[in-house]
Amino acid sequence: MKFSFSLCLAALLGGASASNVLELVPDNFDSVIGLGRPGLNLAPVYEQLADAFSHAKDKVVVAKVDADGAGRPLGQKYGVTGYPTLKWFDAEGNAEAYEGGRDFDALVSFISTKSGVKSNIKPPSPPATVMLDAHTFDDVALDETKDVLVTFTAPWCGHCKSLKPIYEEVAKDFSSESNCVVANIDADAALNRELAGRYGVASYPTLKFFPRGGKEVENYEGPRTEEAFVIFLNERCGTHRAIGGGLNDEAGRLPQLDSVAQKFLAATADAREAIYHEARILSESLGAASNHYLRVMEKIIGNSEAYIGKESKRLASILSKRTMAPAKLDEIKIKANVLKAFVAKKLEDVEENVGSFIGKVSAEL
Numbered sequence: 191m192k193f194s195f196s197l198c199l200a201a202l203l204g205g206a207s208a209s210n211v212l213e214l215v216p217d218n219f220d221s222v223i224g225l226g227r228p229g230l231n232l233a234p235v236y237e238q239l240a241d242a243f244s245h246a247k248d249k250v251v252v253a254k255v256d257a258d259g260a261g262r263p264l265g266q267k268y269g270v271t272g273y274p275t276l277k278w279f280d281a282e283g284n285a286e287a288y289e290g291g292r293d294f295d296a297l298v299s300f301i302s303t304k305s306g307v308k309s310n311i312k313p314p315s316p317p318a319t320v321m322l323d324a325h326t327f328d329d330v331a332l333d334e335t336k337d338v339l340v341t342f343t344a345p346w347c348g349h350c351k352s353l354k355p356i357y358e359e360v361a362k363d364f365s366s367e368s369n370c371v372v373a374n375i376d377a378d379a380a381l382n383r384e385l386a387g388r389y390g391v392a393s394y395p396t397l398k399f400f401p402r403g404g405k406e407v408e409n410y411e412g413p414r415t416e417e418a419f420v421i422f423l424n425e426r427c428g429t430h431r432a433i434g435g436g437l438n439d440e441a442g443r444l445p446q447l448d449s450v451a452q453k454f455l456a457a458t459a460d461a462r463e464a465i466y467h468e469a470r471i472l473s474e475s476l477g478a479a480s481n482h483y484l485r486v487m488e489k490i491i492g493n494s495e496a497y498i499g500k501e502s503k504r505l506a507s508i509l510s511k512r513t514m515a516p517a518k519l520d521e522i523k524i525k526a527n528v529l530k531a532f533v534a535k536k537l538e539d540v541e542e543n544v545g546s547f548i549g550k551v552s553a554e555l
Contacts, residue, residue: 238294239301249305250301317361318361319361320371320372320374322374322375323375323381324384331400333402334403336368336369337402337423338371339400340373340375341375341395342377342386342395343375344376347394347395349395362435363420363433364423367427369402370429377394399422420432424438436523437520437524437527441524441527443527444483446472447483450468451487454469454487455490455533465487469483470484482524490532502529502530505525506526509522
């Protein structure tokens with residue numbers, strides 16, 4: 191059996207391969223251990239742990255020893271009688287038995303604490319899905335100002351495990367919507383079973399939608415895909431989220447002003463001032479979202495229609511790079527969507543003219 195004897199982290203490996211785990215044998219052991227670089231003698235096969243400290247090989251070493259093969263003398267020297275045996279070696283070469291957990295997180299934490307070196311593994315982002323229990327459920331799901339989709343799951347449920355990554359993506363898609371919440375509760379936990387029974391949860395996963403205003407709870411019976419969830423929540427929450435994050439092409443568009451925008455674009459330069467005044471009056475009842483329409487009209491009046499093409503191209507470039515904060519990208523997407531309201535009429539005119547031309551030719555034939 192192979193025994194991984196490591197500095198910082200050791201792995202139990204069946205065969206040698208290129209990696210950041212240092213292979214130790216009697217001939218090179220003393221040239222590594224005790225020369226200022228602390229380490230841990232470990233056995234699991236998690237070479238990712240060596241990768242986690244590969245940036246600091248001058249400070250920490252992750253190594254292994256085949257204590258049942260070429261490294262047998264080292265195993266005997268350090269009292270190795272079973273595999274895997276884990277040992278930490280300080281900078282002077284003093285060995286210390288490692289008795290902690292053998293999962294990745296526990297080992298990384300131990301090495302960082304002992305050596306003062308942080309791993310290069312970025313901590314996972316906190317889940318976007320809101321985790322509920324019996325103590326927090328009513329405050330979130332029954333909040334009359336919020337729409338809340340809840341999955342009732344169990345840790346052992348295979349279907350729940352399959353749904354989890356999809357559901358997390360949906361939660362990310364709606365993470366900017368404070369009043370449209372994507373939540374989960376472990377319905378099989380002892381603390382939560384009474385709550386699950388209250389809502390008739392008899393199988394897992396069960397999905398229920400809790401609408402704002404204290405309206406009747408709705409069972410979700412649709413497909414369990416990201417697209418289906420996004421469509422469902424947009425309809426119920428009145429949002430315009432897109433699959434994969436951001437806003438869809440309908441965000442920010444106002445039908446009342448769409449028609450005014452098309453009328454504005456088709457009008458002569460002299461008539462546009464009057465239409466702009468009409469839009470200002472109409473916007474008073476439509477809220478802040480109408481301001482984007484007014485700004486586009488102002489730009490066209492002052493700079494001609496060339497503004498539409500230039501600005502559309504600029505905004506599309508920003509959206510494609512996605513380097514801004516989500517809230518700023520939403521704002522850019524809404525501006526881009528409103529600009530489309532001012533080109534729609536031109537496209538319709540082209541289609542109408544082409545149709546008229548084809549009809550005329552057909553009549554002559």
